[in-house]
Amino acid sequence: MAWTATPRRAIPAGMKKGDHLFLVDGSGYIFRAYHALPPLNRKSDGLPTNAVLGFCNMVWKLMQDARNTDVGVVPTHFAVIFDYSSKTFRNDLYPEYKANRSAPPEDLIPQFGLIRQATTAFNLPCIEMEGFEADDLIATYCRLACEAGGDTTIISSDKDLMQLVGPTVGMYDPMKDRQIGIPEVVEKWGVPPEKMIDLQALTGDSVDNVPGVPGIGPKTAAQLLEQFGDLDGLLARAGEIKQDKRRESIIANADKARISRELVTLKNDVPVVEGLDDFVLHAPDGPKLIGFLKTMEFTTLTRRVGEATATEIGDVQAVPVTIERADTAHGPDVGSGAPAAAESAAGAGPDEAVSAKAQAPAQGDTPSLLSALRLEAASAGKIDKSAYVAIRDAATLKAWLAEVKETGIVAFDTQTTSSDPMLADLVGFSMAIAAGRAAYVPLAHTSGNGDLLGGGLIDNQIPVREALALLKPLLEDRSVLKIVQDVKYDIVVMNRHGIDVTPFDDTMLISYVLDAGTGHHTLAALSEKWLGHAPTPLKDLAGSGRSLVGFDQVDIDRAAGYAAEHADVTLRLWRVLKPRLAAKGLVSVYERLERPLVPVLARMEQRGISVDRQILSRLSGELAQGAARLEEEIYGLIGERINIGSPKQLGDILFGRMGLPGGSKTKTGQWSTSAQLLEDLAAEGHELPxxxxxxxxxxxxxxxxxxxxxxxxxxxxxxxxxxxxLAATTTGRLSSSDPNLQNIPVRTAEGRKIRTAFIADKGHKLVSADYSQIELRVLAHVAEIPQLTQAFAEGADIHAITASEMFNVPVEGMPSEVRRRAKAINFGIIYGISAFGLANQLSIPREEASAYIKKYFERFPGIRDYIEATKAYAREYGFVETIFGRRIHYPEIRSSNPSIRAFNERASINARLQGTAADIIRRAMVHMDEALDKAGLSARMLLQVHDELIFETVEAEVEATIPIVRQVMEHAPMPAVSMSVPLHVDARAAHNWDEAH
DNA sequence: ACAGAAGCTTA
DNA sequence: GTAAGCTTCTGTT
Incomplete structure (x- = not known):
């Protein structure tokens, strides 16, 4: 289960292997949250709500995505369990049980009912049963889940539940964000979970009034159980105990111990009404949940839920809730068994009962259906541009901004003079507050040819400075979500004006997370795909190529239509796309790997890197001389001054007129003049190639x-x-352009000279830190290959180990050719190996390459299994996932064309490895700045080259910086994933990039 | 003026 | 065999 997704089912069904049940101990949580959290009262009437807020935050976090927490798994089934009343079968057994419980505090009482209502508002089953404690129900559902082959996590830290912990059952403490498994139980109590019952029977529990054996505490109990095995063994042989007092107490209180055991043993065969199939997790119904949260006046959580479910929170009305007052309450069971109350709380109609049975199948509940409804609504209405307006004065702008502040959500876009955000001057901006309601604010449109007259600013535009002063509070307002297509561009432009854009959502990135591999993520493509609408292309306004003009030259009315449409379409897309994240379980990929990287990259782009002009100029001269000399020699050899840069002319001369051997043709019928082919000819002794x-x-x-x-x-x-x-590659890698700094030469000595031109400022150094063999390490981890895992753990030469395994030669004194072949195979695996490709790479016959691959799979059967499993998975689902849950789609993998199919298979094998490696460095980058900050270091991240990060830092801090950088990079997968293979990072500092690398 | 092919650079 | 971006040439618009 390290990587396979468990696609959520919309149709309720029982549990199966791989499913994961979350059981929240609701009653336990109430008390704990009440005491742990600071008091909180509803502003409007002082209703105490601290435990309710704690509960809602906790449930939301768990439901949203378990990767937000330490649980590390995604639930497929979810239920909240409550105590029904204070009287249970245990009172018949022992009347004093829980007899010394005092009444709950007055301001906790109304919260019991509210938390049940919250549970219903979250669309979660609210489970309780007369005569049984929540713990018994939890024990019963644990057993049922286990029998169905599923896993369970109990959301509680109550020691009474620890007896349930086992191989398929874990606990999670939501307040400490900590998992409790078998080792944690042993560590805390000194006994494994199965002995917890006996331990509790000996120690008793003063809170629940379980007697136990006086004088025996947890330490002594654990030691006794260790010595005698279990309680029965201990009671039978109590006479052997050396300590007089202890021996006497145990013998005298043997009956108390036995009854205590009965009291603490959880009943796992409660005749429950709801089955596991009633617990299938559904996405919350945005408006229903928001209605409840608004009533509680939980503003932050309301906004979060609004964002995640793409619900416009302004549209949702608060709903009435039932509040139990202290004088009608009679204990911890307040509000229980009151379906009517819960019903009204959720705003549900009278037909909708609270029982899980009635609740689960409700149609609009499923996330995919919500998404579908949104999509239908979005593509149904035509885009009406008639309500777009141009805002020409500050008063109107203020009115719009006030409305945005009220709504809390705005789609935003800037119009500038350049596609490069570092050179762009702001010309105007647009915003949309509802579908069809959008405005453009022209700021710096000019008339005619500004190059002659210095650019005449058109009248009736708000000055840039004034507009930005009005806009800044809104763009920086934490309670207003800014929705932008490709937000990094706008962030850089706004940063240059001293404005921080936060919080934001990016439709391009949401689409990328949802649909990587299925096409481009431009506004035009997304609008066409989801809204069935082709927005006006920029070239219709500003032209293209030679006739391209700055956006400032565009007529304001036309600019307004274009820009407002851009914002309108962005908002509509967000409403369609955002709910799909939750529906597909991709919220955490978006929130952890994608969105937080935006400001990080924006800073890196703005910092830039120093490049020494003079070094490049000198190199350019040397290269020109070298090329000129070679040109003369080439002309001499072919006897004609052709264009050497023209493969067509070159091919005709080499293979036509001069008749050199072995020329193959490209797909357009031209002679191929590839470097590989020319190298081969050179090896045969020809001078010209x-x-x-x-x-x-x-x-x-x-x-x-x-x-x-x-x-x-x-x-x-x-x-x-x-x-x-951020959204250009299918696998999750970044790409770099204008200029591309990810393909600066490094392989040849000549090429490396280019790198010497990339320098640190005076008094500074460049630090380069790169992952060693990261993709092979990922392979060893995901495919679980013992030999490779061990080799990496020992820091061994991985290619030599591979060669040694394959060819039965010792690593000591291995011929370099043997190692080279193993290395080619290792890389081949990462690329989704084929005999054809390997043969090409090693210049050996295909049969020989096939034999190598066969041998390799014999020695590493786990890798063959991994490859086959990946292909099968991709074929079944149409996508593969990285270990962090990023999805990469291969819609053509079922193609009937064998070569297309094979290509998609290779790509999907590679995507999991390359994509996981990309995710790892993304995580490192997201955490880097804070780590450096915390360490008091001024180092700045400048560049990323897939598995390498380049920093600039003052010389004095180099030594302190390197260990921090390595630490962050090597531990980047944690805590989301704990890899079975260590990551290794090499780092060094120098004045230029060549020496640092 | 633009698009595609060929070729080369990187991880 | 995977993933990118940039330059030059070439043929077409």
């Missing part, structure tokens, strides 16, 4: 790097600011 390959290398370095990079040096910062795309 070598020179062509060298010429290509020099011209490549010159045009792509030494000549292009200086053009990216920013006029103000004097640094180079790349742009990272």
């Amino acid at each position: 070598r020179k062509i390959v060298d010429w290509r290398q020099l011209t490549k370095l010159k045009s792509t790097y030494t000549d292009a990079l200086p053009g990216f040096i920013h006029p103000d910062t004097r640094r180079v600011h790349t742009s990272y795309a």
Whole structure:
């Protein structure tokens, strides 16, 4: 279960293997939360609500996604269990049981009923039964889940429940965010869970008035049980106890111990009404839950739920709740057995009973149906642009912003003069507060050719400074959610004006989390896909290519229509897409791996990196000279001055006129002049191909790097600011462009000279930290390969170990060729190996490559199993998942075309490994700044190159920075995932990137 | 002016 | 065999 998803079923069914039941000890939680949390009263009438809020926060966290907590699993089934009354079968057994319980505090009493109502509002089964304690019901459902093959987590920290802990049953303490398993029970009590009953029988419980044996505490009890095995053994051989007092007490109180045992033994065969199939987890009904939360006046949680369920909280009315007063209450069971109260609390109709049976199958409950309804609503209505407005004065803008503040949600977009956010000047911004209700605020539109007249600013525009001053409080308002398509761009633009955009949602990123692998995530693509609407393309307004003008030159009315539509479409998309995250269990991927990376990358892009112009200029000259010399030699050899950069001309000369052997054709029928092919010819002794390959290398370095990079040096910062795309790759990797700083040469000595131009500021150093063999480590972890796991744990040479296993040669004195082949196979596995590819890579016959692969799978059958399981999974579900739950879709994996199918299979095998590695470094990046901050270090993250992070730091802090960076990177998977293979990071510092790497 | 192919750079 | 982005050439618009 390390990686496989458990697709949620919409149709109630019993449990099966792999399902996970959450049982919340509701009654236990009430008392604990009441005492642990600070007092809280509803503002409007002083109703005490601290335990209710604690309960709602806890349940929301658990329901949203278990990765938010230390539980680490996603529940498929969920129920909240309560005590029904204070009188149970145990009172018949022992009348004094729980007799010394005092009445609950006055301000706790109304909260009993409210918490039951909250449970119903969350769409969760609220389970209780007369004559039984919550603990007995929990024991019964644990047994049922276990028999069905499912796992259970009990949400409680009550020691009375620890007897239930076992291989398939764990506990989770929601207040300490801590898991309790078998080791934790042993650690705390000194005995395994199955001996907890005997231990409690000896120690007793003063709170519940369980007598136990006087003078025996947990330490003594554990020691006695260790010595005598169990309670019966102890009572039978009590005479052997050496200590006089202890021996006498046990013999005298043997009956008390026996009755105590009966009292603390949980009854796991309660004749329950609701079955496990009634506990199938459904997404909460946004409006229903929000209605309750609003009534409770839990503003933060209301907003969170609104965001997650994409419900406009302003639309939802508060609902009446039933409040039990102290004078009508009579103990902890207040409000229980009062379905009418719970019903009204949830705003449900009279037909909807609270019992889980009636509740579970309600149609609109399922997350997928909610999403479907949203989608239907979204694509049904045509996009009406008639209500879009242009705001030309501050008073109108203020009125709109006030309305946004009230609503708490706004879709937002900036219009600027450049697609590069570091160069963009703000021209205007648009916002949408409801479908069809959108406005554009022009700020800096100019008339005519500004290059001649200095740009005449058009009248009736709010000055940029004034507009930003009005906008800033809203963009920074924690209670207003900003919805933006590709928010990083807007964040960078706004940061440059001293504005922090928070909190935000990004429709592009939501789509990426939901649908990576199924197409692009641009606004146009998403609008077409989900709304059936093609928004106006920018080129219709600003032109393209040579005729491209800045957005400031666009007519204001046309700009208003375009920009307002952009915001309107963004808002509509968000309403369709956001609920899908919860429906598909992808909330935590979005919230943990995607959204928090946005401000991190925005900062990295704004910092940029220093690039030494002079070094590049000198290199460019050297490269030009080298290329010119080679050109002359090449012309001499072919006797003609062709364009060497034209593969067509080159191919015609080499394989046509000069008749060199072995030329193959490309798919357009041209001669192939690939480096591989020219290298082969050079190896056969031909002079010309070598020179062509060298010429290509020099011209490549010159045009792509030494000549292009200086053009990216920013006029103000004097640094180079790349742009990272978060949603461009299918696997979860970032991509870098304008310029791409993820493909700066490193393999050849010539190429590495480019890296010497990437430098630290005066008094600073660059620190480069890279993961060693991260994808192979991920492979060893997910495929659970003992030899590889061990080799990594020992820090051994992984390729040599592979070779040793395959070819039965010792690692000591291994020929380099043997190791090289094993290395190629290891990489081949990561790429979804094929005999064809391996043969190509090693320049060996395909049959030989096949034999290698066969041998490899014999020695590492776990890897073959992993590959087959991944293919089967991808074929069944159409996607694969990383160990952190990121999904990557392969819609063509069922293609009837074998080569398309095979390609998708290889890609899906690679995606889990590459994607997991990408997730790991994302997690490291998300946590890095805080870790450096905490350590008091000023190091700044500048670049990411897939498995490498580059920092700039003052020289004095280099030594302190490296261990922090390594610590964060090596432990990045924790606490979400604990890998069975250690991660290793190499880090070093130098003045330039070449020496640091 | 643009799109696609070919080729090269990286992890 | 996986994942990207950039430059040049070439043919078409």
